[in-house]
Amino acid sequence: MVTPATYLAPMAGQSNRAFRELCRELGGVGMVCTELISSTALENRGSRKRALAWFDFDASEGPLAVQLFGAQPEIMAEAARIVVDCGAPIVDINMGCWVPKVVKKGGGAALLGDCGQATAVVEAVLQAVDVPVTVKVRSGISAHQLTAVPFARAAAAAGVSAITVHARTAEQGFSGLADWSIISRVCQAVAIPVIGNGDLTNLQEARQMQRETGCQGWMVGRAALGNPWLFAQWAGLVPAGTPPLPFRAAVAWRHLQLTERFTPLPEKVAVRELRGQLSRYRLDEPGETRVRDRLVHIESFAQGQEILGPLAQNLSWKEQPGSHSKNNET
Ligand SMILES: Cc1cc2nc3c(=O)[nH]c(=O)nc-3n(C[C@H](O)[C@H](O)[C@H](O)COP(=O)(O)O)c2cc1C
Structure with missing residues (x-):
């Protein structure tokens, strides 16, 4: 175990x-x-x-x-x-x-x-x-x-x-x-x-x-x-509840970055798989779908980064406010 x-x-x-x-x-x-x-x-x-x-x-x-x-x-x-x-x-x-x-x-x-x-x-x-x-x-x-x-x-x-x-x-x-x-x-x-x-x-x-x-x-x-x-x-490493949007965007951005680094697939194929994965991070304000609509149409890693970068406020995903504070459960 x-x-x-x-x-x-x-x-x-x-x-x-x-x-x-x-x-x-x-x-x-x-x-x-x-x-x-x-x-x-x-x-x-x-x-x-x-x-x-x-x-x-x-x-x-x-x-x-x-x-x-x-x-x-x-x-x-x-x-x-x-x-x-x-x-x-x-x-x-x-x-x-x-x-x-x-x-x-x-x-x-x-x-x-x-x-x-x-x-x-x-x-x-x-x-x-x-x-x-x-x-x-x-x-x-x-x-x-x-x-x-x-x-x-x-x-x-x-x-x-x-x-x-x-x-x-x-x-x-x-x-x-x-x-x-x-x-x-x-x-x-x-x-x-x-x-x-x-x-x-x-x-x-x-x-x-x-x-x-x-x-x-x-x-x-x-x-x-x-x-x-x-x-x-x-494990109490991230606060309970839905994390704030910049944190979610930063994690999505990191997801994209790790995919670019590790995928054995051609970019086109990897990006097609990534579209659905990134759109699960719910990066729109309630009632909107603008970000999601753009993410499901990306053709390259660069396009994904262009969308996610500003949302993540260009902070390192590990330095997002609230991350890593010891806390309660979800
Ligand atoms: C998209 C998807 C792909 C899966 N692929 C596998 C797999 O490759 N091998 C496997 O043993 N189970 C696979 N499963 C089953 C999951 O490992 C798990 O047993 C199932 O989703 C139930 O757990 P959950 O209710 O936490 O999702 C897959 C499930 C999903 C949703």
Whole structure:
């Protein structure tokens, strides 16, 4: 387990190197995770270089898990060896992704419907690498097939170091509410650390999850988007509530700067991804959309900087008024 026991969720198209660094710079996040990486793309010599570049990570990032998906034990084992050779300090196995292109090939959440295959994948990865291996699961396939508990038992017996439970079934996607009772059942079933995930937006909810389920850590996904100071607020490093606009703009500006520094993508492609990310920082006065409208049309990093610079009042984002004062929770 890491301290603090707060985890930034793996999120395809969002939790890239720039966003992970941003959360770290703001503080309060214990561990981060890459987006899911295809084991097949890594194992194949022709696509390996591109896959590694796309999912850029660096051991210097601090506690970091590199997440792999796939259904074939030997391919997952080889992919794990490759990322560990590249410096991955922890390998996480994705057993929660429900998008068709992943589950059609038997990976992601599909493995929760086949405990034998899922365990074979876990065992192969554990045998292949000597770094900690963790798994991220959903509650199961559907309300009629809640397999997280038997699977967690098998994974723990095989030797995984921790398990994250997103308390929704694959069938639910992101609909409905997370049902934390499954986290509690997994906690009761295994002796390894369990990280609870699903619908957390503030520290009170995180504490409630811990009280109700006995989980040892919390993972946050969507609530951190356009809101990467959430972890710092939980740690009392940033004042509670919505930070003032210049602070939000400065963080957005830093998000852009880190993207420019770390993206392996051509500027045009990276900027397209960034448009949506920057527009989440709500940089307009209430009732207006002028800044947002401009941000969703940027064509270059320079254009983004032109918009954000004046809003951030050209202050270093770390020197924004109110930042880093010890404080209450949100
Ligand atoms: C845009 C997006 C991309 C995601 N990509 C991944 C992924 O690559 N791997 C994974 O295990 N989960 C992925 N997830 C699921 C999250 O990690 C997390 O389990 C889910 O969002 C529930 O947590 P939340 O309620 O805090 O958002 C993704 C979620 C979102 C919103």
